[in-house]
Amino acid sequence: MLKNAIAKSMMRSPWIYHINTGSCNGCDIELVAVLTPRYDAERFGFKLAGTPRHADIVVISGPVTSQSKDRLIRTLAQVPEPKCVVTLGSCPQSGNVFKGSYSVEAPVENFVHVDVAIAGCTVKPEAVIAGLYKAAEILEKKREAMNK
Amino acid sequence: MNFSLIGALQILFKILIFPGLLFVVVIGLFLAGIDRKLVARMQKRVGPPLRQPWFDFLKLLGKETIVPHAANKAVYLAAPVIGFTGLVVMALFIPVFGYSTFSGNGDLIVLLYLLTIPAVALIIGGSASGSPYAGIGISREMVTMMSYELPLIIILLSVARKVGGSALCFSLGQIVNWQASNGCLAFHPALIPAMLAMLLVIPAEVGTQPFDVAEAETEICEGPLIEYSGAPLAVFKLNTAMKMFIMTALFTNLFFGGVSTASLIGAGIPAIALDAVIMVLICIVVTFLSMSLIHAITARFKIEHLFKFYWTVVAGLAALSLVLVWFGL
């Protein structure tokens, strides 16, 4: 019973940790907009965490520059299981306008497992909420899989 | 033989259920939920459901517990439990108006010492984690402790002087009884500055928004808690919620101790239950005034400003009360 309660609350209290890997700051602002009174993601229990150790969902924005690639992988390794990775905007998926640059490692899928990808340049706050909610549902499934 | 068994069961009930462990945990998490909801409503948000602290607690129990390489494992894992134990013991010393588990002559002084245990646990845990950010957090936590301790002592001194006269009464039970016959201390003009000072001490002790310099998540990544994850973090979060209830309950007993219903409907279980409900209601109001309201309208202090604020404004308010009380007002 306790295990079920834990799996249920996984979905109700996902804490977000945000990594900027060289984004133009557009997507970052939209992520913050999601927490403002207008969209209020806290009603689903979303909260910005200050350290990767407290995180459940890791949000990656930006096209992953060569400098930030190792740091991204190292940060993700510090997040306790179960965790979810969400990419924000078109940059991490394809490189977007930065594609072809010598210092961009874009599609992030090449070296990190991605659970949810939110598209857009910039992303819409509504899309961010929908994507994060989907990630929260995946978190619950991952926890249930750990119970078995 | 039989008699002592019942006695032992009674003590166990008091420690584990009411007014100990279970009661404090449930009411503490409830108050934490109310606080988050109130802050959200004041910012025109819908806000998380009232059960949100429960979800957070259960979720953290289900996460992996990582012990960093640089950490001292035993101390790192024991620290949250030390804080938790201190808080449960503290709960036994705080009466539900007339009803208390332990009471004696100097329980207010014992409480003063016990109050430092959760903060010390945070300091021990942070230093055991071996993170530089935790180091900054620890030094800030120590300064915060020093800042609110002085006004708190002056407040308790003025209450003790008011109730006990020149003999100084440091017994919470006697303070509550005195208020039952002489009216709540909140309505004695000499103690109103002390009450305001106490309202400002509570958020620093609990570590909520403007006074959470030690755990500032935007600048030093949650300070002492930076490396914690999983169950130990859950216990630390629970400690904060319990502290909320214990501090507001202490406030209620110190300044509104006279509203016990025992004199109206006779002492007994119904009176205790009713008292508990009244106490929780007052605690909600105190939570709103001292934590949610201040949280919603202010930004975070700098550590040196916090220190100055407590040693001048808050300590000044408390000292004003002490002087007034000493001159017999």
Ligand code: SF4
């Ligand atoms: S997707 Fe567009 S808005 Fe977002 S970081 Fe990339 S370029 Fe900026």
